[in-house]
Amino acid sequence: MVSSKVQNGWVAGGDAEDEQPVKLILVTGGVISGVGKGIISSSLGVLLKANGYRVSAIKIDPYLNIDAGTFSPFEHGEVFVLDDGGEVDLDLGNYERFLKVSLSRDNNITSGKIWQQVIQRERNGDYGGKTVQMIPHVSGAITEWIQRVAAIPVDGSGKRPQVCIVELGGTIGDIEGMVYYRAFDIFKRPTHRDQLMSVHVSLLLDPKSTGEAKTKPLQNSLKQLRAEGLNPDLLVTGYWGPRRLQHLQGSSPPPGAERPRGYCGQAEAAPMDPSAALHSTPNMFQWTQLSELCDTPTAVCKIALVGKYVRIEDAYASVNKALKHAAIHANRKLRIEFVSSEDLEDGADPKAQAKAWETIKSCNGILVPGGFGDRGIEGMIRVCQYARENKVPYLGICLGMQCASIEYARNVCGIEDANSIEFDKNLDPVKHIVIDMPEHSAATHGLGASMRLGRRMTVFLTDESKLRRLYGKGAVEERHRHRYEVNPKIVPVLSRAGLLFIGMGVDETTTMIEADRRTESSAALVKMANSADNGFAGEEALLAKIDRLCERGGDGVTKTAVRMEMIEMKDHPYFVGVQYHPEYLSHPHTPSPPFLGLLFAASGQLEAHLHGKNPTPMDLLAEHGPHLA
Ligand code: GLN
DSSP states (O other), X not given: OHHHHHHTTOOOSSSGGGGSOOEEEEEEEOSSSOSSHHHHXXXXXXXXXXXXXXXXXXXXXXXXXXXXXXXXXXXXXXXXXXXXOOEEOTHHHHHHHHHTOOOOGGGEEEHHHHHHHHHHHHHTTTTTTOOOOIIXXXXXXXXXXXXXXXXXXXXXXXXXXXXXEEEXXXXXXXXXXXXXXXXXXXXXXXXXXXXEEEEEEEEEEOTTOSSOOBOHHHHHHHHHHHHTTOOOSEEEEEEEOTTOOEEEXXXXXXXXXXXXXXXXXXXGGOSSOHHHHHHSOOOOHHHHHHHHHHHSOOSEEEEEEEESOTTOGGGGHHHHHHHHXXXXXXXXXXXXEEEEGGGGSTTSOHHHHHHHHHHHHTOSEEEEOOOOSSTTHHHHHHHHHHHHHTTOOEEEETHHHHHHHHHHHHHTSOOTTOEETTTOTTSOGGGEEEEEOGGGOHHHHOGXXXXXXXXXXXXXXXXXXXXXXHHTSSEEEEEEEESEEEOTTTXXXXXXXXXXXXXXXXXXXXXXXXXXXXXXXXXXXXXXXXXXXXXXXXXXXXXXXXXXXXXXXXXXXXXXXXXXXXXXXXXXXXXXXESSBGGGGOOSSSOOHHXXXXXXXXXXXXXXXXXXXXXXXXXXXXXXXXXXX
């Protein structure tokens, strides 16, 4: 096995393989979508990584949209945002979390992107007068794209990956997927054969607990796969029993089921031997340790997630995961209570309303996540008021921070009917608590690309802040996706009244900021944030900085505005809002600090933690346990 691994170029470490093409693992799905292709793809990646390989991932979504930016969360679940501002399928979030990589927008292929490229080339005359066809032009564009993107370094080492997992969305046989199979034809040539491994994830159904799972749907999906010229080197079957008990397992079927390998018939003849890569002792210590930590806690921490897309769990996929990561590290068993914010509004069904409040009151902490449009906003504002008045730990993300600011303006600063321009366009400008960012306005850029997106820097204006201590550094980089922000004209007013704007941000993406290329305002921000406090001390110094930074306008080019990024309420155990989405960079091993703060506060451990008396299990591990890459 080892020799076949070496022969085929599956050599971990060293630089010699940099000359070799990146190996591809194509993961396809059979029978129905949702059988676990994403989990299998991520897991293969984790195992390969643990064996020393540099791994990347590509997700193919064969729909015609250019990207996920315009999707409704009701239909597709969350839109995931990358460092470069790419708005992509949420599977890329799983890859980033499992493989600890930073992917780019090109790691999400859509038919929209491919078609657009091919049509643009045709318009440019690049095809030299030929008829442009699905094969070879579209299929060729796909092959080229995959090979180019597979070689982009993603793990911070600057080295190109050795293996790239390519997950093809949808199910084998979908009309949208057809041309993608042709893109892999090149790997049937003897010269390329060892560059592709084909993994098929399919389903065994056991409708009646007869002790015998039905293999017919699986046989059919394999037949279709073979018809596309892709024989699986590895077959993974999900098993859905009578109660739709879903075990995802390797090619060994549940007891009583026939061995699907018989139908696959290809495992022995595989050009690469995946088991060689997977069977050597993998360095899985961090993961096994983590899974033990997941099982230890007994005390429950209940968090109310109050939003408008709560009917679809996937709509808040990264938020749910970030809460879970934080709970593991706060040693608590997490229970998320999903509450529809519309149920909290006037005119809601009284029974639903009573139940929603009862649920909220039973929770230890509250989170209002991101969102768009005016539906459910008043309910979110109410829950902010409840959290403020009752000193319940609160985390507001993006829209959740904007709602908290509106609530404070209305009920603490006495600005009646204060609102966001997103929800009330005809309002008196002095009541606009949340306004357009001119540099990103939809009016000038169109809906598809009108947001402030991607990874940007936020600088803390004070050391006296819980968030600052949770992050453990003076400047942080997080990912954004928003069109509006809290009005800099009102920020000094809110801050003086006790809603402190403790962090402000720069407008350019972090990938653009090299010290010498900083725009005037980001350089000014960093300077001002770190400046001596001109005779002011403590909170007065912070307020003076806020005043100066909020006075700055921007011209959107060399002088971009300073952005309002973080709030922290005075005299409250934990009331925090962030304009960015910290959930996108949360990782099972390194939970996102604002989420960790929420879980600590909700379980009465925050003060001890901030005073260094309450190390997380992972802190202890880092101190005493084996050190791992
Ligand atoms: N709708 C708000 C904005 O565009 C909030 C966006 C969000 O929560 N992601 O600014």
